[in-house]
Amino acid sequence: MRLEARKYLYDIQQAATLLAQFTAGKNFADYAGEAMLRAAVEREFEIIGEALAQLARRDPELATRVSQHRSIIDFRNILIHGYADVDDRLVWDILETKLPILSREISALLGATQE
Numbered sequence: 001m002r003l004e005a006r007k008y009l010y011d012i013q014q015a016a017t018l019l020a021q022f023t024a025g026k027n028f029a030d031y032a033g034e035a036m037l038r039a040a041v042e043r044e045f046e047i048i049g050e051a052l053a054q055l056a057r058r059d060p061e062l063a064t065r066v067s068q069h070r071s072i073i074d075f076r077n078i079l080i081h082g083y084a085d086v087d088d089r090l091v092w093d094i095l096e097t098k099l100p101i102l103s104r105e106i107s108a109l110l111g112a113t114q115e
Contacts, residue, residue, distance in 0.1 A: 001059075009051075012047075022041060038088065066102070
């Protein structure tokens with residue numbers, strides 16, 4: 001794996017780790033009520049989506065090994081371009097249901113590159 005592709009995977013992993021840290025012990029009511037938390041969560045999801053978009057441009061085969069990679073990129077685009085219509089419940093749902101899967105997949109891909 002090229003160093004550039006590995007860097008994008010690492011960026012995704014770091015953003016996912018920060019998302020877990022930011023939201024540890026929080027629930028949806030906390031999220032909905034804290035503007036700074038919402039902004040931080042959205043920013044890290046933007047980083048994940050952008051890193052995955054860059055990875056898809058440079059190593060499409062590797063990007064396809066991330067399930068839902070196209071949906072993740074599309075979600076980033078919604079956060080960036082459709083910011084006025086972001087549904088907080090959707091963001092929280094993705095955080096709880098999709099992020100753990102993404103984190104496992106990225107860790108596996110990074111682990112595979114070290115073997």
